[in-house]
Every structure is written in structure tokens, then in C-alpha cells.
Amino acid sequence: MNGRAQMNIVIVGHVDHGKSTVIGRLLADTGTLPKGRLESVRENCRRNSKPFEYAFLLDALKDEQSQGITIDMARCFFKTAARDYIIIDAPGHIEFLKNMITGASRAESALLVIDVDEGIRENSKRHGQMVSMLGVKQVTVLVNKMDLVDFSEEVFERLKADYSEFLAQIKVKPVSFIPVSAREGDNIATLSERMPWYKGATVLEQLDGFTSDKQLQDKPFRFPVQDIYKFTRQNDDRRIAAGTVAAGSVSVGDEVLFLPSGKQSAIQSVESFNTAPKQVALTGEALGFTLTTQIYIRPGELMVKPCEPLPEVGTRFRVNIFWVGRAPMIMEKEYKLKIGSARASVKLAEICNTLDASDLSYSKHKHQLDCRDVGECILETSRPIAFDTAAASETTGRFVIVDNYEIAGGGIVIENLSTDETLLQRHIRERENNWEKGLIKSEERELANRHRAKFIVFTGVPGTGKRSVAKALEQGLFNNRLNAYYLGVANIDRGLDADLGYHVDNAGERLRRIGELARILTDAGLIFITTIDDADDYDIEILKQLNAPSDILVVNMGENGFSRYHSDLQLPAGGSIAAAVKEVADMLKTKEIIIEYEI
Amino acid sequence: MDHLDKLEAQSVYILREAYREFKSLCMLWSIGKDSTVMLWLARKAFFGHVPIPLVHIDTHYKIPEMISYRDRIALEWNLNMMYGENREALESKLTFPDGNTDRITCCKYLKSEALKHTLSGEWPRYRMDHDLKHYVPDEGSEPYTGVIVGVRADEEGSRSKERYFSPRDKDNVWDVGDQPPEFWNQFKTDFSPGTHVRIHPLLDWTELNIWEYIEREKIPVVALYFNQGSGTRYRSLGCYPCTNPVDSGSRTVSEIIDELKSGRLSNIAERSGRAQDSEDGGLETLRRDGYM
Numbered sequence: 001m002n003g004r005a006q007m008n009i010v011i012v013g014h015v016d017h018g019k020s021t022v023i024g025r026l027l028a029d030t031g032t033l034p035k036g037r038l039e040s041v042r043e044n045c046r047r048n049s050k051p052f053e054y055a056f057l058l059d060a061l062k063d064e065q066s067q068g069i070t071i072d073m074a075r076c077f078f079k080t081a082a083r084d085y086i087i088i089d090a091p092g093h094i095e096f097l098k099n100m101i102t103g104a105s106r107a108e109s110a111l112l113v114i115d116v117d118e119g120i121r122e123n124s125k126r127h128g129q130m131v132s133m134l135g136v137k138q139v140t141v142l143v144n145k146m147d148l149v150d151f152s153e154e155v156f157e158r159l160k161a162d163y164s165e166f167l168a169q170i171k172v173k174p175v176s177f178i179p180v181s182a183r184e185g186d187n188i189a190t191l192s193e194r195m196p197w198y199k200g201a202t203v204l205e206q207l208d209g210f211t212s213d214k215q216l217q218d219k220p221f222r223f224p225v226q227d228i229y230k231f232t233r234q235n236d237d238r239r240i241a242a243g244t245v246a247a248g249s250v251s252v253g254d255e256v257l258f259l260p261s262g263k264q265s266a267i268q269s270v271e272s273f274n275t276a277p278k279q280v281a282l283t284g285e286a287l288g289f290t291l292t293t294q295i296y297i298r299p300g301e302l303m304v305k306p307c308e309p310l311p312e313v314g315t316r317f318r319v320n321i322f323w324v325g326r327a328p329m330i331m332e333k334e335y336k337l338k339i340g341s342a343r344a345s346v347k348l349a350e351i352c353n354t355l356d357a358s359d360l361s362y363s364k365h366k367h368q369l370d371c372r373d374v375g376e377c378i379l380e381t382s383r384p385i386a387f388d389t390a391a392a393s394e395t396t397g398r399f400v401i402v403d404n405y406e407i408a409g410g411g412i413v414i415e416n417l418s419t420d421e422t423l424l425q426r427h428i429r430e431r432e433n434n435w436e437k438g439l440i441k442s443e444e445r446e447l448a449n450r451h452r453a454k455f456i457v458f459t460g461v462p463g464t465g466k467r468s469v470a471k472a473l474e475q476g477l478f479n480n481r482l483n484a485y486y487l488g489v490a491n492i493d494r495g496l497d498a499d500l501g502y503h504v505d506n507a508g509e510r511l512r513r514i515g516e517l518a519r520i521l522t523d524a525g526l527i528f529i530t531t532i533d534d535a536d537d538y539d540i541e542i543l544k545q546l547n548a549p550s551d552i553l554v555v556n557m558g559e560n561g562f563s564r565y566h567s568d569l570q571l572p573a574g575g576s577i578a579a580a581v582k583e584v585a586d587m588l589k590t591k592e593i594i595i596e597y598e599i
Numbered sequence: 600m601d602h603l604d605k606l607e608a609q610s611v612y613i614l615r616e617a618y619r620e621f622k623s624l625c626m627l628w629s630i631g632k633d634s635t636v637m638l639w640l641a642r643k644a645f646f647g648h649v650p651i652p653l654v655h656i657d658t659h660y661k662i663p664e665m666i667s668y669r670d671r672i673a674l675e676w677n678l679n680m681m682y683g684e685n686r687e688a689l690e691s692k693l694t695f696p697d698g699n700t701d702r703i704t705c706c707k708y709l710k711s712e713a714l715k716h717t718l719s720g721e722w723p724r725y726r727m728d729h730d731l732k733h734y735v736p737d738e739g740s741e742p743y744t745g746v747i748v749g750v751r752a753d754e755e756g757s758r759s760k761e762r763y764f765s766p767r768d769k770d771n772v773w774d775v776g777d778q779p780p781e782f783w784n785q786f787k788t789d790f791s792p793g794t795h796v797r798i799h800p801l802l803d804w805t806e807l808n809i810w811e812y813i814e815r816e817k818i819p820v821v822a823l824y825f826n827q828g829s830g831t832r833y834r835s836l837g838c839y840p841c842t843n844p845v846d847s848g849s850r851t852v853s854e855i856i857d858e859l860k861s862g863r864l865s866n867i868a869e870r871s872g873r874a875q876d877s878e879d880g881g882l883e884t885l886r887r888d889g890y891m
Contacts, residue, residue: 006602077753098780102762105783134782226612227619231648234677240646244612273643274816284600286611287645299619324780338785366640400785 002218005083007212010104012127013113018144020114023087024054025075026203029189032078033057048551054183057432082208097372098324101410109210111203116159116179117148129355129374130552132172133322133412134324135394138210139167139174142203146195147181153197211351215282220308221248222388222396223281225258225301225442229288231549240288241297242269243341249291250305251280254386257306258297259386260313261536261563263487264290264306268479284412296561296591302386304415310518311388311396314418316349316380321369321401325408329369329401334382334509335408339399342385346401349423349431350378350392369409376414380423383538389413424512428545445525451482451594453522455552456584457543464558464573466531474529476581484527511539515546522550527593537565553586553591603812607643610800611785613763614644614747617798618651619736620788624715625681625718628653629838630665632820635672636750636809639818643677652745654717654724660696660838668821673727680727681737683717685709685790696840702875711839718743718795735795744795753805754869765797766790791871806869807859814852826850834869841874 011019027033038057045052074089087104104110110131114124133137149464151156156179167174178187181196186192188203201209226243230236250256254267270278271288281287289303302311322328329348337346354366354375390397390412401409419431440573446452460468470486477484496513500506514530521528532539537594540562544552556562557580558573569587571580580597585597600608617624626641626649628634641649655669672679688694695705716722720740727783728735735885750761762778764786790796804812813820823833823844831844832855845867849855858864870876 004602066601098778101780101782102778105781226615229645231645231650234648236648238646238648242615242644244608271646273645273647282600284605284608285617286608334790395783398783398785400782403787405787405791406787407779407782407787410780410785527752579737 004079006214007109007207007210008085008086008088008107009089009109009207009210010100010107010131011111011113012100012104012123012131012330013032014115014118014121014123014127017088017113017115017118017121017124018142018182019113020055020058021053022111022144022180022188022203023089024057024265025188026087027078027183028054029185029204030059030078030080035331038133040393044531050080056344062511067469069171070212072486079227080204085207096121101134101322102132102325103408104136107133107134107136108212109140109207111140111142113144113176113182114159114163114372115145116143117145118157119165120160120163124163126372128167128172130322132167132170133320133374135390135398135412137581139172140203140206141174141177142182143177143179143362144182146179147184151179151181151186151192151194153179153195167324176200176206179204185371190389194527216247216393216395217249218383219247219283219393220310221303221305222246222311222324222340222393223289223300223303224342225249225297225303226341226398227299235441237293238290239269240290241303241310242286242288243303244285244286245281245284246340247393248305248308249280249282255306256289256291257310258295258301258303259311260384260538261297261301263295263297263563265293265295268292296559302340304340304386307393311386311393312413312416313384313386314416314419315382315384315422316417316420317387318352318376318378318379318414318416318417319399319411319413321377321379321409323369323373323375323409324371325403325406326371327403328409329375329403330370331367334506335404336402337379337381337399337412338386338402339385340386340396342380342387344383345506346379346381347423348377349380352376352378357466378417378446380425382511383536384418387413387416390417409417423534424545428548432549434555442523443527449483452528452592453525453550454527454593455518455522455543455547455550456527456529457535457552458531458557459540459561459567460557460573461531461559461561465575465580466555466557468577469557469571469584470529470531470553472577472581473584476585476597476599477527477594480594482594483525484529485521486529489514489530489532511542512546515522515543518543518547518552519550522547527588534561536561537563538563553587601789603808603815606804606808607640607774610637610640611644611745613786613800614641616786616788617745617747617764617800618645621796623743624745624747625627626747627714627749628655628669628680628819629749629836630661630669631749632809632813632824633751633801633804635656635818636804636812637747637749638676638678638709639816640800641791646774649676649678652681654743655682656710656717657682657715658713658743658838659684660694660709660840660841660874662823662833662836662842664821664823665836668819670727670818671825674729674732675840677729678727681717681724682734683713683722683724685713685723688712702841705841706875718746722837725793742792742795745798746795747798747800750799750891751804751809752802759804760788761797761799763799763802764788766794767797768794806831807856810852810859814856816822820852824855834864835872835873835875843872843874845872 013019028038042052042055049064052211079086080590088107118588138192143156152574160177179195180187191202213285223243223245225241229240252267270281331348334345337344351366353362354373355362355365397413399411400407460466474486497510518528540554554567555569556567557571588594628638685708693699693708695702717724719742724737725734726737762781826832826848832847834845849858
């Protein structure tokens with residue numbers, strides 16, 4: 001087999017609780033150090049009449065970095081007979097929290113170091129919580145500096161009980177507690193004679209006992225579609241859905257379902273470069289698939305097997321968030337959510353409770369998440385996304401939040417709350433309750449106008465001629481002395497939406513403003529006409545809700561971007577404009593929006 | 600999946616993420632073993648194709664075999680191959696081999712400066728014309744906002760502090776102390792106008808992994824890496840005035856793997872044959888300034 005097995009371990013704990021000493025010990029006791037290094041540091045300490053500490057060894061190695069020796073402080077490498085290890089040293093200082101997250105989210109196991117003399121401190125808790133949220137399942141607690149308490153079993157057991165209680169609160173079940181004296185080497189590589197009461201594993205034995213298999217292979221199949229490739233110019237006609245299998249497996253011939261679109265197909269082939277042909281794709285493999293049918297799917301969908309437990313689909317969910325942004329996370333602001341390969345705009349809907357960064361108290365009364373807060377919150381996306389709860393399938397139950405181009409927070413999904421009233425529904429309910437009406441009733445307007453109010457949306461991919469038809473429709477209705485108005489969406493971009501810029505995160509807000517405009521213009525009694533590129537089911541659903549109590553009519557031209565939604569009228573792309581206008585007018589008559597229409 | 604499979608899958612994921620998110624993307628190809636493995640991983644990611652332009656900074660002091668190898672592979676693999684250079688420094692002989700600068704300044708002119716202005720599109724780029732089979736001036740001058748680079752964390756101290764997706768400001772400056780967090784497999788793929796991002800798909804690979812992968816996939820590499828009878832070989836490739844071979848009898852990829860596993864080279868830095876590293880400040884100074 002190529003490449004020895006490797007495991008990433010993160011080592012965390014409060015400042016001065018002995019992380020560096022543990023690392024130094026592990027390097028020394030596994031014979032990983034450059035030749036003569038240990039001796040020279042000891043000699044140096046003796047000359048300067050300082051007691052030798054393993055932490056000095058790390059400092060010495062750090063100095064060597066600049067001379068090109070390949071050991072560094074962010075990651076240390078050592079090996080046992082079983083495998084290679086990379087130790088990710090997570091700095092105890094709070095300023096390095098982002099480094100700690102980055103390191104710990106790649107770790108398969110964690111060593112949490114606590115000074116038995118000082119007891120549980122701020123980072124003992126905070127790091128415990130981080131490790132838990134980041135999904136590191138295998139945690140061993142090293143109760144360090146046992147030499148300072150005369151290797152007392154009683155002191156060890158007391159700390160173990162206290163810390164276990166805290167860890168239970170945050171749902172961490174440590175694999176083991178090991179009493180050690182890293183400085184003296186007790187229970188690191190060999191069992192300590194000074195703690196005969198301890199019968200468990202040494203630290204090295206415990207590390208070798210960790211498993212690196214995350215057991216995702218037996219879970220339901222999850223494949224976040226990272227991208228769709230078709231390299232036509234390179235004379236390659238394959239249309240490949242590319243990505244990495246997040247859990248489970250799939251075989252050629254299996255039925256597959258794409259969420260949230262709901263489209264279905266089956267696996268035609270498993271695609272990869274310079275490998276033997278594959279029939280099966282397994283967890284962790286980065287490859288691609290072709291499908292038996294030509295369906296329009298987009299990057300960001302989650303491919304699953306309909307015969308297995310399905311993921312959640314929804315817009316509202318309860319999460320735990322860890323916030324590291326410079327600016328706090330606030331309500332009402334649109335952020336970008338990245339989960340699996342999906343991106344969606346998202347708002348903070350509610351804060352249930354927070355763990356305060358400074359005093360580690362829980363609070364139920366915060367209205368924003370400050371830097372380093374951990375909060376249980378409710379998030380709402382502007383359109384449905386597919387996901388799992390972290391408990392069901394961790395790799396598809398994790399997300400990050402982007403604020404102003406930066407990853408400002410990360411978290412895990414606890415539960416789907418999609419049956420709750422959404423922020424949008426609440427907004428519309430409140431808007432309608434407070435809608436100030438004029439003295440003219442809508443029936444009176446209809447009578448005077450000789451038509452009913454309507455919001456007509458032309459949809460379809462760009463370049464189908466929908467704008468020409470929409471404008472011709474406005475003209476035709478106007479010639480019949482009906483009150484129609486066509487609005488070019490570019491006018492909104494430069495006017496009403498000028499404050500939004502062109503950032504993709506604002507797509508939800510742009511759509512909301514079109515919907516609100518439609519609400520006003522249909523209230524004014526108009527036939528309001530506009531066009532939207534690439535609309536999908538959810539765009540229409542949002543416009544429909546915003547435009548209520550007026551109605552919406554959807555005319556789709558060309559290829560259909562909808563999966564379940566049926567447009568009121570389907571027209572060919574690039575056909576005759578006059579014929580298209582005639583068809584729309586006929587429909588308006590059938591639906592009794594207008595009474596007659598003369599060409 | 601064994602360890603190499605996992606490394607491969609992670610790099611492929613990173614390359615696809617970069618290709619998805621960055622409209623103006625390029626990959627730096629130094630012709631060395633690492634970036635050649637990275638190029639191979641791009642073929643893995645894109646099912647045999649490389650839909651990303653490859654940029655090579657030609658100092659005109661590269662060992663000649665490197666250039667002929669570059670052009671042979673570019674044609675064979677149908678690569679969108681580009682090179683850039685610091686023509687002004689070369690013409691006015693502001694180089695170390697010409698005796699007019701020290702090594703670090705020479706690196707700065709011929710590599711860092713050339714790279715910066717080639718990426719920004721201010722200086723001409725030359726593109727391999729696959730019909731003519733030679734380079735022609737490239738008409739495009741759009742700046743590249745995503746740059747894929749084959750650095751490894753184990754190579755040298757400053758590189759170990761890198762992220763997979765690492766932002767640089769408009770002057771290419773790297774703020775080591777304040778880097779964005781990377782939660783799981785979610786990286787910084789949003790960037791404000793005027794900044795760009797360096798992408799490092801090989802960060803977790805070691806020198807040994809690189810050679811094991813070259814062996815497994817049978818990736819062609821420059822013959823300079825092997826002892827061809829002199830009892831020496833290059834362990835890291837660069838410009839000939841500043842790059843020295845190491846003593847080694849390894850004639851094949853598998854002999855290099857055995858040599859690395861034996862630990863014979865474990866106390867010698869991989870880049871010890873690169874003279875510019877040992878000058879004052881060395882690689883970290885160069886890297887802060889935009890060197891790869």
C-alpha cells in the first residue's frame with residue numbers, strides 16, 4: 001500500500017496547562033527529534049541554570065525553522081509503529097482562535113490538556129465546546145502536572161468528575177482521562193510507577209487506539225454536486241456531475257434524486273481519470289457521474305438515493321453557530337450560507353441562547369452574536385436547501401456563514417424547523433395587517449379600467465426573446481386602452497436596487513423588492529409586466545407570496561427551469577412575437593382578466 | 600482509501616472549488632515535481648482536461664531540459680500554456696549571473712516582479728499556439744484573481760502557515776498573522792475587488808507523498824531529478840546559477856522513494872540546493888513580497 005496511514009490530532013487547552021510540554025515529550029519519546037537536539041537543549045538549560053522544560057525544545061525547533069529544517073509549530077510530525085501523526089498545535093491564546101478552528105476542523109481526534117493544579121479554566125471549556133462543534137468525536141483528556149499533586153488519585157478523580165459534568169452538557173463523551181506528568185514523562189510513552197492506581201492506556205497507546213475511519217460508508221448516500229462539466233471544445237461530450245462523495249456509496253444503474261429541485265435520474269457511469277473503470281463510488285472519493293437522462297441540474301444540489309433515508313429540505317432550521325467575525329452577527333442582515341456545495345442567502349431569525357465568550361455564562365437575552373460567541377440560533381434561507389442534521393450525517397450537516405467576503409462563522413444543524421412560519425410569511429402577514437387602504441375599492445377600479453389587476457412574469461433562460469414579447473404585450477394592451485406597464489429589470493438594478501451592488505448574496509433582497517413593487521402596482525390596478533432570467537420554483541413561490549392578495553401569471557419561454565411548478569403558459573423561444581402576444585392575450589381573456597382584445 | 604487516495608481526493612476537491620468560484624483563474628507551473636503533480640491532479644479533477652491556463656515565469660536561466668520538457672508536455676496534454684518574463688531586467692542585465700545584483704534581488708526581479716506583472720496582465724504574456732507549435736503574444740490582459748500554487752507545508756517553515764485558500768491584497772502582501780479560518784472543507788472563495796486569492800491544493804503533501812504518487816500514476820518528470828551517472832541529482836529545480844544538485848545515487852522514482860524513506864536526507868532541507876534561501880531573510884522575505 002502506498003503512503004503510511006496518517007492521523008491528524010489537535011492538541012488544545014488553556015495557556016500554560018502544558019500543551020507544548022506534551023508535544024515535546026511525544027516528539028522525544030517517539031525518537032522523532034533531529035539528532036542531538038534534546039541533548040543540546042538540556043546542556044543549554046544547565047549552562048543557564050534553568051530547569052529543563054520540553055517547551056524549550058519546541059522553541060529551539062522553532063528557531064531552526066528559519067534554517068530550513070522541516071518542523072514547524074503549527075504542525076508537528078511524529079510516528080509510531082502504527083502510523084504517522086500530524087499534531088496540530090492550537091495556540092491557547094484567544095487571538096489565534098481562527099488558527100485553532102482551521103486546525104481542529106481537520107483533526108480526527110483531540111487531546112485536551114488540563115493542569116490538575118489549576119483546574120478547569122476558560123479555554124478548557126471553550127476548546128471543549130469547539131472540538132465538540134467541529135465534530136471531533138475522539139477526545140482524550142490529559143490531566144497534566146500530576147507531580148504537583150503528589151500523583152493523587154483522589155485529586156485526579158475529582159477533576160475528572162467536574163470536567164465530565166461540563167463535557168456532558170456540551171454532549172462530549174471523552175474516550176478516556178489519562179493522568180500524566182508531561183514534564184516527567186509519566187504515562188506518556190510508558191505507564192508510570194508513581195501512579196500504580198492508574199490501569200488505563202498510556203498517551204501513545206491511546207493515540208494508536210483511535211480509529212481514523214469515520215464510519216460514513218454505511219450512512220445514506222450523499223453527493224453534493226460541486227459542478228457540472230461539459231468540455232465540448234475538447235471534443236468531450238460527457239456531461240459530468242462532479243463532486244466528492246460525502247457519505248454512503250452509489251453504483252452504476254442506481255436511481256438518484258437531486259434535492260432541493262426534486263429531479264430524478266439514474267447513474268449511467270462513474271467517471272474518473274487514469275483509473276480502472278469503476279462501477280461503484282465510495283465515501284471520500286472525488287469523482288463524477290453521467291446520468292441516463294438529460295436533466296438540467298445545477299451545482300449546489302444534493303444527489304441522494306430515493307430508496308434510502310432522505311435528507312431534510314427546508315428554509316428554516318435550528319443550529320449551533322460559532323462566530324469569529326469582526327462585526328457581530330445581527331438580525332435582518334443577509335449573509336451567505338455555504339453548506340455542502342450549496343450556497344444560499346440566509347438571515348439570523350432568532351437567538352435561542354448564547355455562551356458568552358468572556359465569562360462563559362449562558363444568556364437567553366442577546367440580540368446579536370459577538371466575536372467568539374457560541375449561539376444556538378434559528379437561521380432562515382431565502383430559498384429551500386437540502387441538508388442533514390449533524391447527528392444524522394455530519395458532512396452534510398455543517399455550514400459556514402460568509403459576511404462581507406469573509407468566513408465569519410461556522411456551525412452545525414440541529415433540526416429542521418420548516419413547518420414554522422417563515423420570516424417572509426411573518427413579514428407579509430404584518431404588512432397586510434397594517435396595509436393602509438385608500439377610499440377606492442379594487443372592484444371600482446376594475447370597472448373603470450375594464451380589466452383586472454395582474455402581475456405577469458416572463459421566465460426562461462436568457463436570450464429567448466422574452467423581453468421583446470413582454471414589451472409587445474404592453475404595447476398591445478395599451479393600444480386596447482388597458483392600463484399595462486412593462487418594467488425592465490435593469491432599471492431596478494440602477495434605481496431601486498442601486499444600494500445592493502451586484503453581490504450575489506443580495507439575490508434574495510432583489511427578488512423581494514420586485515415582489516413588493518408588484519404588490520403596489522397591482523394594488524394600483526395595473527397589469528404589471530416584467531421578466532426574470534432563470535427563475536425556478538422558489539423564485540415564483542416568493543413572488544407569489546409577496547404579490548398576495550393579487551395574483552401572478554407566469555409565462556415561460558423556451559427551456560423550462562422549473563421542476564414541479566407549471567407555468568400558466570409555455571411559449572417557444574425565438575418564435576413570432578405577434579403570435580406570442582396573441583397567445584398571452586387569449587389566456588388573459590380565458591382567465592377573465594381582460595374582456596376583449598383587438599389586434 | 601489509502602493515504603495517497605485521500606490526499607488526491609482533497610486536492611481534486613480544492614481544484615474544483617477554485618474552478619467553480621474564480622472566473623479568472625490560472626495555475627503556476629514551475630516545471631518542478633510538485634507543480635507537475637498538481638497539473639496531473641487537475642487532469643484528475645477535470646476528467647483528462649485542464650480548463651485552466653498554466654503560467655510559467657521564465658527567468659531565461661532555467662536549466663534547458665526544463666523548458667523543452669515544458670513545451671513537450673504542453674503540446675501532448677493540450678495545455679493552455681502561457682509564460683511571462685521581466686524583459687526590462689533581462690535586457691538591462693539587472694541579474695545575479697550578470698554580476699549586477701545579489702541573489703535575492705535577482706529572484707525579486709526575475710521571479711517576483713515578473714510574476715506580479717504577468718498575473719496582473721500589465722506585462723505581455725506568451726501563449727503556446729497548438730497549430731504553430733510555438734509561443735505567440737497573448738491578446739488577453741485581464742488580471743488573474745485566483746492563482747493556484749503548488750506549495751507544500753512540509754517544504755519550509757513559512758509555507759507551513761499557509762491556508763488552502765489564502766487571500767493577498769492588491770500588492771500581493773500576505774498577512775500571516777490574520778488569516779481567515781477554514782472550517783472543514785469550506786474555504787474563502789469570496790473576495791473583495793482588488794484582492795486575489797492563492798490556492799494551495801498540495802499543502803498536505805510531503806516530498807515522499809509526491810514521489811509515491813509520481814510512481815503510482817506514472818507521471819513524467821524532468822530527468823534532472825535522477826542520477827544520470829554523475830552520482831548527483833537535483834532535489835529541487837530552479838535557475839542553474841543558483842541551484843545545485845545533491846549527492847545521490849537514485850536513478851529511478853522508486854530509488855528516490857527508498858532514499859527518502861531511509862531518512863538519509865531527513866536532516867537536509869529539501870531546498871538546501873537553492874542558494875537564495877540562505878541569504879539574509881531568505882524565502883520568508885521573498886514570499887511576503889509575492890514569491891511562491
